[in-house]
Amino acid sequence: IVEHPAAGYKKIFETVEELNEPIPATITGVIPSWLGGSLLRMGPGQFEVGGEPFNHLFDGQALIHKFDLKNGQVTYYRRFIRTDAYVRAMTENRVVITEFGTAAYPDPCKNIFSRFFTYFKGIEVTDNCLVNIYPIGEDFYAVTETNYITKVDPDSLETLKKVDLCKYLSVNGVTAHPHTEADGTVYNIGNCFGKNMSLAYNIVKIPPAQGDESEPLEKSKVVVQIPSSERLKPSYVHSFGMTDNYFVFVEQPVKINLLKFLSAWSIRGASYMDCFESNYSMGTWFHLATKDPAAYMSSHKFRASAFNLFHHINSYEDQGFIVVDLCTWKGHDFVYNYLYLANVKEEWEEVKKAATRAPQPEVRRYVLPLDIHREEQGKNLVSLSYTTATAVLHSDGTIWLEPEVLFSGPRQAFEFPQINYSQRRGKEYSFAYGLGLNHFIPDKIVKLNVQTKETWVWQEEDCYPSEPLFVPTPGATEEDDGVLLSIVVKPGAERPGFLLVLDAMKLTELSRAQVNTIIPVTLHGVYKP
Ligand SMILES: CCCCCCCCCCCCCCCC(=O)OC/C=C(C)/C=C/C=C(C)/C=C/C1=C(C)CCCC1(C)C
Numbered sequence: 001i002v003e004h005p006a007a008g009y010k011k012i013f014e015t016v017e018e019l020n021e022p023i024p025a026t027i028t029g030v031i032p033s034w035l036g037g038s039l040l041r042m043g044p045g046q047f048e049v050g051g052e053p054f055n056h057l058f059d060g061q062a063l064i065h066k067f068d069l070k071n072g073q074v075t076y077y078r079r080f081i082r083t084d085a086y087v088r089a090m091t092e093n094r095v096v097i098t099e100f101g102t103a104a105y106p107d108p109c110k111n112i113f114s115r116f117f118t119y120f121k122g123i124e125v126t127d128n129c130l131v132n133i134y135p136i137g138e139d140f141y142a143v144t145e146t147n148y149i150t151k152v153d154p155d156s157l158e159t160l161k162k163v164d165l166c167k168y169l170s171v172n173g174v175t176a177h178p179h180t181e182a183d184g185t186v187y188n189i190g191n192c193f194g195k196n197m198s199l200a201y202n203i204v205k206i207p208p209a210q211g212d213e214s215e216p217l218e219k220s221k222v223v224v225q226i227p228s229s230e231r232l233k234p235s236y237v238h239s240f241g242m243t244d245n246y247f248v249f250v251e252q253p254v255k256i257n258l259l260k261f262l263s264a265w266s267i268r269g270a271s272y273m274d275c276f277e278s279n280y281s282m283g284t285w286f287h288l289a290t291k292d293p294a295a296y297m298s299s300h301k302f303r304a305s306a307f308n309l310f311h312h313i314n315s316y317e318d319q320g321f322i323v324v325d326l327c328t329w330k331g332h333d334f335v336y337n338y339l340y341l342a343n344v345k346e347e348w349e350e351v352k353k354a355a356t357r358a359p360q361p362e363v364r365r366y367v368l369p370l371d372i373h374r375e376e377q378g379k380n381l382v383s384l385s386y387t388t389a390t391a392v393l394h395s396d397g398t399i400w401l402e403p404e405v406l407f408s409g410p411r412q413a414f415e416f417p418q419i420n421y422s423q424r425r426g427k428e429y430s431f432a433y434g435l436g437l438n439h440f441i442p443d444k445i446v447k448l449n450v451q452t453k454e455t456w457v458w459q460e461e462d463c464y465p466s467e468p469l470f471v472p473t474p475g476a477t478e479e480d481d482g483v484l485l486s487i488v489v490k491p492g493a494e495r496p497g498f499l500l501v502l503d504a505m506k507l508t509e510l511s512r513a514q515v516n517t518i519i520p521v522t523l524h525g526v527y528k529p
């Protein structure tokens with residue numbers, strides 16, 4: 001465990017300018033010749049407007065980054081996405097649209113009457129797509145978790161159009177973590193605030209491109225509806241699990257209080273962050289639904305102790321069980337409460353103190369039995385030889401789940417997980433790759449064998465990496481035959497930003513492509529071959 005007394009991490013939370021054209025990178029080592037394509041990643045790039053700071057890590061204006069790899073050469077390019085949030089902020093030189101943790105104030109130039117009418121136009125939901133980018137059909141969309149997604153050109157990084165998912169689907173938003181099948185079918189999940197205040201989580205399906213002019217989104221539909229456990233308070237959902245035949249949805253005790261949500265918009269200074277609250281009694285609920293024909297199976301109540309969940313690692317079916325691997329944070333306290341920019345930009349000793357009070361991270365495996373009716377109460381129903389995870393049927397009909405811990409270290413998180421997705425999605429697997437967070441500060445890349453719990457680490461002094469994306473070697477059969485791509489920032493260096501290419505088997509460095517600019521924190525992205 002390394003220390004960061006120089007607090008170099010502060011640099012990844014500072015505003016940068018976009019580039020007018022791609023810049024060449026200086027390469028050390030050798031980039032595999034088969035690696036030709038673009039690494040596209042999203043993150044915040046502007047952390048204040050007109051002297052007004054954004055408050056939260058998830059508020060900064062969406063910046064798209066691209067490393068192009070071709071014939072062993074590398075270039076880097078970045079552009080701000082021309083979202084409504086960005087364009088209007090630039091035009092009026094103030095925060096115009098309320099972001100996740102920053103409220104927009106009414107236009108000081110408007111008089112009380114025009115302010116009154118703006119207010120009654122209702123909620124203006126943000127389109128600040130800083131969280132992820134992924135393909136739908138032939139197109140690429142930059143996304144946050146609201147109903148607005150933004151189509152971008154993955155070559156020029158130009159902003160193409162804003163799309164409102166509400167036009168196609170009955171959802172109030174969807175996650176930034178869809179699942180994709182080999183044929184290009186996309187699944188996602190989102191909250192749905194239905195008629196007469198009925199609340200549900202809707203799983204949506206977007207078919208692949210048909211090879212004609214038709215728009216996949218036009219043919220999208222809701223395939224499963226899972227009712228909310230609590231009236232007026234849906235749980236926050238950031239990702240979900242999918243096996244060959246099932247959807248896995250974890251309903252966590254972090255709740256959106258819809259009454260607060262609706263009234264917050266009339267309270268000066270309120271943001272999305274003010275609408276969250278913890279449920280101290282429900283614990284955590286697991287839901288299963290079949291994929292085909294899509295149906296919700298409510299017959300059993302899977303329950304576990306309280307944890308925050310953002311990222312599913314992988315899920316799969318094995319001998320009548322569903323294995324669900326998760327990056328958890330223990331307790332009901334909302335982890336996002338610790339991710340204000342003022343917190344992550346503190347000096348190292350303060351950062352450490354704050355992380356001590358926050359929920360503690362743990363990678364866990366939960367196992368859900370599919371066949372329950374014949375079994376006796378009070379006994380462990382999990383008979384998979386390789387796991388210590390348990391599931392016990394109680395007299396009230398609930399099934400209590402206890403996890404097997406796959407990775408745990410005090411205030412050391414294995415987060416932003418990735419797998420060999422094209423080969424192992426929804427299937428039994430061995431390897432997960434993740435970003436190591438040291439008291440919330442990203443300072444290493446970790447490989448985890450989920451079967452043996454063996455770990456491998458890449459770490460370098462004063463270096464701040466991002467989520468490692470796995471790219472398989474063409475024609476590979478071994479699960480970990482490939483490379484990991486991560487954007488790393490080394491603030492003191494002459495060329496402080498670089499694309500790091502690691503051998504995914506040993507986590508050793510193959511090469512780095514360095515540029516003469518700081519690259520702010522990125523959250524998620526894709527590799528486009
Ligand atoms: C990369 C290193 C980062 C350094 C620190 C990170 C620490 C992270 C620890 C935990 C992992 C958390 C991962 C979270 C990743 C993420 O990208 O989250 C971003 C989420 C955002 C921006 C969500 C925005 C959601 C909005 C605006 C939702 C709005 C809504 C509601 C709240 C209610 C109902 C409707 C609506 C409008 C959808």
Ligand SMILES: [Fe+2]
Binds near residue numbers: 176310524
């Ligand atoms: Fe995420």
